[in-house]
Amino acid sequence: MKSVGVCQAKTHLSELLDFDRDASYDEASRVARCFT
Amino acid sequence: MMYGGHGHASGIGAWWDAFKGLETNDPGEEGLVNQVAGFDVALTLPFRFQPIQAYLEMAGEDEAGLLGSSTPAPSKFAYVAGVFLPSLFGNAAYDLRVEWARNHWRGNGPAWYVHGTSGGGYAHFYRGRVLGHPMGTDAQDLSVQGHWFLLPSTYLELTLARTDRFSAGPSKERTDRGSAGIVGWLSENVRAEGDFALEKVRNAEGLPGSTAEDASFRVAFSYQLGSGK
Numbered sequence: 001m002k003s004v005g006v007c008q009a010k011t012h013l014s015e016l017l018d019f020d021r022d023a024s025y026d027e028a029s030r031v032a033r034c035f036t
Numbered sequence: 037m038m039y040g041g042h043g044h045a046s047g048i049g050a051w052w053d054a055f056k057g058l059e060t061n062d063p064g065e066e067g068l069v070n071q072v073a074g075f076d077v078a079l080t081l082p083f084r085f086q087p088i089q090a091y092l093e094m095a096g097e098d099e100a101g102l103l104g105s106s107t108p109a110p111s112k113f114a115y116v117a118g119v120f121l122p123s124l125f126g127n128a129a130y131d132l133r134v135e136w137a138r139n140h141w142r143g144n145g146p147a148w149y150v151h152g153t154s155g156g157g158y159a160h161f162y163r164g165r166v167l168g169h170p171m172g173t174d175a176q177d178l179s180v181q182g183h184w185f186l187l188p189s190t191y192l193e194l195t196l197a198r199t200d201r202f203s204a205g206p207s208k209e210r211t212d213r214g215s216a217g218i219v220g221w222l223s224e225n226v227r228a229e230g231d232f233a234l235e236k237v238r239n240a241e242g243l244p245g246s247t248a249e250d251a252s253f254r255v256a257f258s259y260q261l262g263s264g265k
Binding site: 011014016017019021023024025026028029030031032033034 | 080082087089110120122123127128129183185187188189191207221224226227260
């Protein structure tokens with residue numbers, strides 16, 4: 001589980017383009033969005 | 037290509053007739069068919085600071101001779117075009133989309149999501165709801181939508197949209213709509229959604245001078261079985 005303020009992995013462009021906003025919690029959480 | 041269904045011919049022979057598109061669109065004929073032909077293209081520019089994706093989808097709902105010739109070609113086109121910024125200025129917590137859609141065609145009236153010869157059977161409608169762009173038939177829509185991801189799974193959504201309907205009545209109906217919403221997870225299985233929208237309509241139902249205003253909210257919960265892993 002990712003937490004705000006921690007950038008755990010590089011965010012890949014393909015992940016952002018393919019992101020399904022109706023994705024499950026686990027699927028959505030796999031997308032790294034580097035919160036700084 | 038839509039064919040078959042209750043009261044219509046089906047199977048390979050009917051499929052071939054539908055594919056050829058010949059002698060299939062007159063009322064009373066068994067082999068009714070509705071054909072739509074089009075394409076889509078997307079261009080992704082993976083700039084590191086500001087990636088951009090532009091896209092276009094277009095399809096014709098009717099057939100006409102190409103440039104006045106006898107060569108059959110799609111006509112009465114509908115378009116969806118947009119620009120999607122999957123992150124904003126290098127920050128993947130934000131995204132933005134601008135999208136334009138139009139199926140209004142030179143004052144010809146409704147061409148999309150209608151199909152008279154099948155009695156509406158192939159009109160892309162199900163229980164009164166359009167199975168297509170929510171703007172409906174003979175319309176144009178421009179929208180701007182942004183997201184702010186508070187967590188990878190949780191986001192705020194803001195949307196502004198203007199929809200014109202050209203065949204709602206004697207005058208063009210114009211609807212301006214703004215909405216704000218949030219999607220989040222109360223647990224790893226329970227998803228919660230809520231949104232609030234304001235809407236203002238000019239020439240409501242196409243009646244000149246008629247206005248309407250509306251405010252609405254929606255709350256939804258859904259439960260996901262299993263862990264999803």
